[in-house]
Amino acid sequence: MAENKPRRIFWFEGVTRGEIERSLNDTRPSALRRQGPRRALVATTAVVIAALALAIFIPQVKVKTYTELPLIAMCLVLYLNLRKSVRHLSDAPNELLDERQIALRDAGYTVAYRLLASLSLLYVGLIALITPDGALAIHVHSSSWWNILMSYLMLCGTLPSMVLAWRMQSEQME
Amino acid sequence: MLHSIYATPMSRTEEAPVYNRIAQARAALGLSRQDLAAAVGVHYQTIGYLERGEYSPSLSLALRIAQVLEQDVQTLFSIHPFPEN
Numbered sequence: 131m132a133e134n135k136p137r138r139i140f141w142f143e144g145v146t147r148g149e150i151e152r153s154l155n156d157t158r159p160s161a162l163r164r165q166g167p168r169r170a171l172v173a174t175t176a177v178v179i180a181a182l183a184l185a186i187f188i189p190q191v192k193v194k195t196y197t198e199l200p201l202i203a204m205c206l207v208l209y210l211n212l213r214k215s216v217r218h219l220s221d222a223p224n225e226l227l228d229e230r231q232i233a234l235r236d237a238g239y240t241v242a243y244r245l246l247a248s249l250s251l252l253y254v255g256l257i258a259l260i261t262p263d264g265a266l267a268i269h270v271h272s273s274s275w276w277n278i279l280m281s282y283l284m285l286c287g288t289l290p291s292m293v294l295a296w297r298m299q300s301e302q303m304e
Numbered sequence: 305m306l307h308s309i310y311a312t313p314m315s316r317t318e319e320a321p322v323y324n325r326i327a328q329a330r331a332a333l334g335l336s337r338q339d340l341a342a343a344v345g346v347h348y349q350t351i352g353y354l355e356r357g358e359y360s361p362s363l364s365l366a367l368r369i370a371q372v373l374e375q376d377v378q379t380l381f382s383i384h385p386f387p388e389n
Contacts, residue, residue: 154347228346230359302352 140223150226153218162215163301171215172292175208179288183256183281186274198277205284212291216298220290238294246289253282322360324381326351329373344368 138147161167182201188194213221219235227235260274330340330351337355341348344365353359354369361369361381370377 228350229362229365230350230353231347299358301349302356 137225143221143223145218145221145223147226150218150222153214154222154226154231156217162211165298165300168215168295168298171208171212172296175205175212175288175292178204178208179281179284182284183253183278186256186260186277191273194273198280202280202284205288209284209288209291212288212295216291216294220294234298235290235294238297239290241297242289242293245293246286249285250282253278320360320383321357322381322383323357323385324354325386326369326373326380327355329375329380330355333373335373340369340372343372 136147140146162171178201182198182205185194185197185201188197219227219231220238222231222235224232256278326340330337335343337351338348341351345368346365350359354361366377366381370380373380
């Protein structure tokens with residue numbers, strides 16, 4: 131029987147073997163290996179994601195558009211750095227991790243899921259706030275749904291990395 | 305409520321510590337952490353976490369480590385602290 135070739139690209143996880151292996155074996159010193167800078171990165175990401183959702187309350191469409199685009203760009207940059215700060219643990223498939231790393235990742239996902247369930251209620255509240263026939267019916271531009279959707283998708287994508295980055299201890303020199 | 309959300313332990317070590325003598329046994333054989341990690345098939349940082357008692361290994365990993373370090377598993381791992389030398 132022919133041996134299976136090791137997979138180079140993990141489509142479902144959105145990562146490559148090389149990317150994960152490079153990240154896991156990177157011994158270069160980096161501020162992102164310490165808990166303080168990592169937590170600052172998490173806090174900044176949370177603020178940017180919240181700002182993206184709250185941008186719906188900007189009344190001028192032009193100002194709103196000019197605010198959204200930098201926020202989305204910042205979100206993406208922060209997301210990439212968050213992944214790097216946790217050595218891509220949150221996205222890596224089982225076959226590239228050892229048992230400690232898998233346990234760490236899975237514990238992070240458990241917390242991320244609970245947080246996401248709670249935070250989803252805030253988004254539901256925000257939608258209720260702007261629904262035209264709702265009790266509060268705050269008048270916002272019709273493109274506001276896009277802001278809320280983008281913010282929510284960013285939250286879904288980044289939350290596992292955010293939780294891991296927040297909870298992981300500073301790395302010790304081995 | 306928030307505390308219970310965040311209280312998910314990062315490893316079993318926080319609930320039931322497992323003490324070990326991996327560092328001494330590894331040093332006695334002249335192996336580096338990288339050598340041991342490669343021999344048992346884990347990341348080199350995991351050996352550091354194990355030696356510092358920050359992670360408790362699965363039975364399978366404990367047996368593999370014991371085999372590579374040429375020790376009985378009960379000589380290497382204990383749920384009680386080892387006496388100081």
